[in-house]
Amino acid sequence: MALEHLFQGSALNAVDGKGRVSIPAFLRSVVERRGGARTIVLAKHEAFPCLSAYDPAYAALKHAKLERLLEKEETSPDAALEYQQRNLMAFAATEEVPYDSSGRILMPPMMRRKGEIADLALFLGTGETFQIWNPDLLLKDPRIPEDLKDIARFRIEERRTS
Amino acid sequence: MALEHLFQGSALNAVDGKGRVSIPAFLRSVVERRGGARTIVLAKHEAFPCLSAYDPAYAALKHAKLERLLEKEETSPDAALEYQQRNLMAFAATEEVPYDSSGRILMPPMMRRKGEIADLALFLGTGETFQIWNPDLLLKDPRIPEDLKDIARFRIEERRTS
DNA sequence: TTATAGCCCATAAAAACCCATTGTATCCCC
């Protein structure tokens, strides 16, 4: 898998009273260059208390990868079960949301709860996907490198002063 | 990884009131020969108080390397976390900035702070990547070879006289 | 009705773009 357009950079945006958030323009441009759909897929991150996000084209790619994995190890009895579980997570436990002409999504209430997103959303590019964090939770997580926390603190400070 | 086009040479350019800096033409030509994108990626240097810079193609290459590493040692539980951390540092802690037709970038405020860049930016080619320094910090750093400091002094002097 | 999702409009700040100047290196012709 070699994607040429990667998600990169960070931004801290507001979630307004209606639950709307602007997806940063630099992330949107990757979504559109990858597949053209003005849509993103949201999922609970497997390891961190945040959301994982990507474009529909990447979701399709991940699905294809799972399929190939199944065909290889079809002999194992556990493999089939694991395939079913992963498939459920990849599709049933995700939500696809379109963004409007101004680049905003309406954060689905379930995802908002799962990601514990309050009134600020920290966007972090991670290459193939990007993450959406409640910045307070990121600062509290011991697994996050200090340098990255510095960035989160900078984004928070930047927002206070302007 | 064998890149045929390497960053080399040095230059001292001004950061103007809007935060714009010209990327030296000899560095831009390497970026464009490597991948064609008129864009550079900025990151805090891991060891020195300066910025590290490269082209998007090099970033993608680094990413592919990480991916391969993961697939090999997927068995380990710690490996997954370390992968997440490295990915965050490689993508969330960096910023991709395009340069305009005159070869200038807008130095992002976060990077400007992280690299402690004031109103002069010293560019140093280092092969696969290049560095951007506040020249005063380079002259103060005891780890920098005296010969390199001489070059920095020359660039500063050169700018004074013209 | 009563929320709610999808629109459209408005705005302030920031970023991207265009044009102009200047100095320097390069080329070319005599």
Place this chain on the structure above:
DNA sequence: GGGGATACAATGGGTTTTTATGGGCTATAA
């Protein structure tokens, strides 16, 4: 080789466009 003409680099300044965000309006569904 000298001397101008030329091309390109770095930089200043103004103008237009994009972004993020707030607010209201309307069709729709529970």
